[in-house]
Amino acid sequence: MKLLLVLVSTILLSSCASLFNPEDCRTDFRSPVPRTVLIDSTTIQVQPGKATPVAFVRGNQTKEAVLISDTRTDTIEVRPRWSEAYYFNFATCGIGFLFDGKTPKKWKYPSTLRLTDRYIDRHRKGADPYADYRYADKGSWNLHISLPYANAFYSAYGKESQWGAGFLGLSLGLSYHTSDKTFVNLSAAGILDSEIPIPAAIDYESPQVKDHRYSILANLSNNHLLLQKRLSLGYGLSYGYDTWNTIHHGIAQEGEKQENIRRTSHSLGFVFPVYYYTRRSFYLGMVYRPMLVQFAHGTHFKYQHTLSFDFGWRIRLTK
Incomplete structure (x- = not known):
């Protein structure tokens, strides 16, 4: 009987992303210098030392952001990735992946974008985001x-x-x-x-x-x-x-x-x-x-x- 309850609970709680993720997600933009950011037909002003929040509708579309500062103008790509709630479906032996496979709620955008020159160079439009990244730097x-x-x-x-x-x-x-x-x-x-x-x-x-x-x-x-x-x-x-x-x-x-x-x-x-x-x-x-x-x-x-x-x-x- 207890095993049956466990199996029923597993099925009911299987679609983790659909159950726990809202329709949109928040991204905080930060920058060491004043920047103007154009993204999704929205213009935001990012000031040093202050987080500027933006809400994105979840999905698998890569977004382009134009960054304008006093010294340079760049276009970067903001790429979505699978959310943490989607990975929780491993806890139900993968059953939840069947339910969450096509839902846009399984995606998320970065919770924070730190618009440093180094970040911009690595995420400029057309660049390979995995060619080099901070987790694999020598000495890290x-x-x-x-x-x-x-x-x-x-x-x-x-x-x-x-x-x-x-x-x-x-x-x-x-x-x-x-x-x-x-x-x-x-x-x-x-x-x-x-x-x-x-x-x-x-x-x-x-x-x-x-x-x-x-x-x-x-x-x-x-x-x-x-x-x-x-x-x-x-x-x-x-x-x-x-x-x-x-x-x-x-x-x-x-x-x-x-x-x-x-x-x-x-x-x-x-x-x-x-x-x-x-x-x-x-x-x-x-x-x-x-x-x-x-x-x-x-x-x-x-x-x-x-x-x-x-x-x-x-x-x-x-x-």
């Missing part, structure tokens, strides 16, 4: 927050081994760009194999035996940016604390003996992250972690792995 620091949403496990302990898969996790990382096309990332992650794709308690109505797994991982990787900095390929080291439990759920029948089994170990191996950046801060991809050394009642060469499909955001920490 970025905070990474990602959700390993679907996880596959191959667990081994002693003479036992087993495959498993499930949902949910959280990863936090810090990256430093050693060049415009390479960066080092240090991250910590927790992944598990929950049976349902949203955080919720599961009530097992009948006695049954279930295997549950989770891993806590520390990763250090070197990464290369390709395809105009929209694809990253990485390699590095991974250290994990792994738990594999066999649990008896439900109420045992009279005279039946139940014994839960808990298996824990530490492991050392490699990490290979692959990510695609759909916009400047949002990304999605997968992380493969083959573990070759296990520390449990001694040191053993034993193959295990986890494979996570996740999505996340990076936040620039340096200007």
